[in-house]
Amino acid sequence: MLTRKQHELLRFIHERLRETGVPPSFDEMKEALDLKSKSGIHRLIVALEERGFIRRLPNRARALEVLRLPDGVAAAPRGRFNPSVVEGGLGKVRAPAPQAVEPAVQTVAIPVMGRIAAGTPISAIQSRSHTVSLPPDMLGSGEHFALEVRGDSMIEAGILDGDTVVIRKQDTANTGDIVVALIDDEEATLKRLRRRGSSIALEAANPAYETRVLGPDRVRIQGKLVNLLRRY
Secondary structure, three states: OOOHHHHHHHHHHHHHHHHHOOOOOHHHHHHHHOOOOHHHHHHHHHHHHHOOOEEEOOOOOOOEEEOOOOOOOOOOOOOOOOOOOOHHHOOEOOOOOOOOOOOOOOOEEEEEEEEEEOOOOEEOOOOOOEEEEEOHHHOOOOEEEEEEEEOOOOHHHOOOOOOEEEEEEOOOOOOOOEEEEEEOOOEEEEEEEEEEOOEEEEEOOOOOOOOEEEOHHHEEEEEEEEEEEOOO
16 A cells, blocks of 8 residues: 555656656656655655556666556556656657558657767766657667767767767677767767777777777676767
8 A cells, every 4th residue: 555645656757757758857756746855755766666666777867667556546548658768768669550540751759868978088978858850760679869979089980079879779789889888887988899808999080089998897888879960
């Protein structure tokens, strides 16, 4: 059995996911439940997770999944809402339903998750700021997110300062792939991946920058470059 506040929070998260596809922030949850501190929200989320009503997706801020609702509470029309690891299920290509009438132009909303350094690594990937719409044939299968490029270390690969790169979310990559790499869980950078024995080299496409060679325990692959957008 849930307490009144637990029930209110679960309903609020569920309704927000159903309406916008994006989980509410701690500030929004605190305001909705008229609580004085975020610690109260944290305790409610932990309690809901322990009771099997929600699940927090690891290593992603504001990524919540509603697993079930209390008896007597109607679920969302499409069944259980299952957001992707990138917030709200945005950026995931879905197969059309059988015999569905296709619109003339079909696009996928890709969340732009902040900025990525193509130069000296900057802070790790931020929260979603806005979205860009792309046709599915520019993406392929899987989940995607986009990042705004800052820096010039990848100019010889055709990636310029101010471009927007589209990334397929994956935690593995082959030698030669251009990837988003998270270094020491603190710095995110866009580089070409090279494997050198047991080490990982993050290689720039600009001779002015040195290749960084790191131990495999210091580097986590966040995704692979699949497309690039540029405004003129």
